[in-house]
Amino acid sequence: MSITDKITIRGMAMTSFGELWDRDLRSLATEAGLNAIKDASIDTDKIDCLIVSNMASGILSGQEHLGALVAQSLGLTCPSFHIEGACASGGLSINNAFYLLKSGIYKNILVIGVEKMTDVSTTQTTRALAGAADEEWESFYGITFPSLYALIAREHFRKFKTTERDLAMVSVKNHHNGTLNPYAHFQKEITVDAVLKSNPVATPLKLLDCSPVSDGAAAVVLTNESNSKYKVEIVATQATSSTLSVHDRKDMTTIDATVSAAKKAYKASGINPTDIDIAEVHDCFSIAEILAYEDLGFVKKGSGASLIRNGVTNRDGKLPVNTSGGLKACGHPIGATGVKQIIEIALQLSGNAGKRQLNKKLLYGLAQNVGGSGATSVVSILKSYA
C-alpha cells in the first residue's frame, strides 16, 4: 500500500477499566494490543514499531522494560520502547507515533497504554503518583495530586467565583456519560448532593471530585498507509511543557502547557476552537475539566463554570465533553488514559460509539491529556474524512 500524508486510525481496542483483581500488567497490555491488531485487519508482522505508554510500573508492579515485555507477549521483534510523561504518557505516545509515521520510517505503529494500579496500598499508589510532582519542593511536604488541584481550585474559586457545586456538576455529567460506556470503571449515576456530601480528600475537593485508581489498557494502530477502516485522521498533535511545580506558574489557575499546545494544534489544523464538535479532556479532578474549557479556548479564562452550568458540554449540548465518562467515570489507568481519549474521539467521529453515539454530524474532535499538575500537555485534533 502507498504511503499517504494522512496519519489515520487503522485499529483500536481497550480492556474494561476498573479494579481488575484477576488481571496483571502483561495480560492487560496483551489483550488490548492483540485486539487492536485484529481490529486493524493486518498481520502482526506488519507492525513495525511498538510504543508502550505507562507511568509507574516500576513502583506499582516492580516491572520496567515494558517495550520488550509487551513485544514478547505479542510475538513482535520490531523496535519497542516505553514513553513516560506522567498522566500524559498516552497522549505523548500518540504524539510520538504521529511524527515517526510522518517521517516515513515506519508504516504501522502499535501504541499500547497500560497501567496496573491496584496491586499496592492506596498510600503507596498516592506516593507513586506524587512522583509526577516536584519531589524536593512539593512531594517532600506531603503534597499529593488531589491537593495540588485543590490549591488550584481554591484560587479559581477566589478569583472567578467558581463553586463546589459547579465542580460537582462536572462529576455528575461524566458519571451520566459513563453509564453508556460498557468499558467504564463506574457505570452509575451520581447526584450533585452526593458529590457535595462525599468525604473530603483534599479540601475543597471531595471523593467524588476525584478520578479513581483504575487498572486497564487501551491500544491503537496508527498508519501512514491508505486505509478505509474508520476514515478518521489525526490532523495535528502538539505537546508542550511547563513548570513541574504549581507554585512556579505565573497564574496558578492557568495550565500554560495546555494553552500553548492548543494554540499550536489549532494552527496546524487550520481551525478555531469553535470548529470542535466533541472533546475528551483531562478531568483527573473536576476542577481540571473547568480549567480545560478555558485553556483550550472554549471560553475565556474564568468563565469555565458557565459551560457546565448551561449544559453546553452535556451529551446533548453544543460541545459534548467526555462522552466516554472521562477520567472520572471511565476510570484513569494512567498510561492508558491518553490512548483511550483518542479511541473515544475516533469511535464518535466514525459513528462506532454504540449506544453512546452522539446523534449529530461530527467533523472535528479534540483530545487533551495533561501530565502532573500541568507540566506536560498534549492536544490532538482528529478529523472525520468520511
Next chain:
Amino acid sequence: MHKESPAKIWRKFNNRYKISGVICKKCKKAYYPPVEYCLECGSTSFTQIAFEKSGKLISWSLLYSVQEGFEDSVPNIVAIVELEGGEKITCQLIDVEEKNLKYGLKIVPTFRRIYVAGKDGIIHYGIKFTKS
C-alpha cells in the same frame, strides 16, 4: 516505606532547614527554590542566600488522603505561600485553625519535623509555616 539515604538529606540541609535559595551573580534575580540556570539571563553563577522571612497565604488544602509516611498528620494542611520578595513556595501549615485560614493571612516559618520514614528510617526535618 519511603526511605532516603543520609547523603541525600545532608545535601539538602541548607535548602530544607534554612529556606536558602540563590541569587544570580549576573542579573541579581533571586530564586527560591534554588535553580542551576538563570532563566532571566542564562547565567550559571549563583550566590546562596537565606530567605528566612515571612509571607502571606495564597491557597491551602486540608489533606485527608495522605502519602505514605504522613499517616500521623491527618489532616495535613498544605499551602502555597508568597514570601516577601514575591517568591512562591509549597509548604505545610501548622498550628492554624481551619476557621482562621484565609487568603492573605500573614505567616512565618518555623522549624519542624516533616515526617518519619518508618520504624528504622530517618526523621525528616524542615520548615513549615504558621500564622505570625
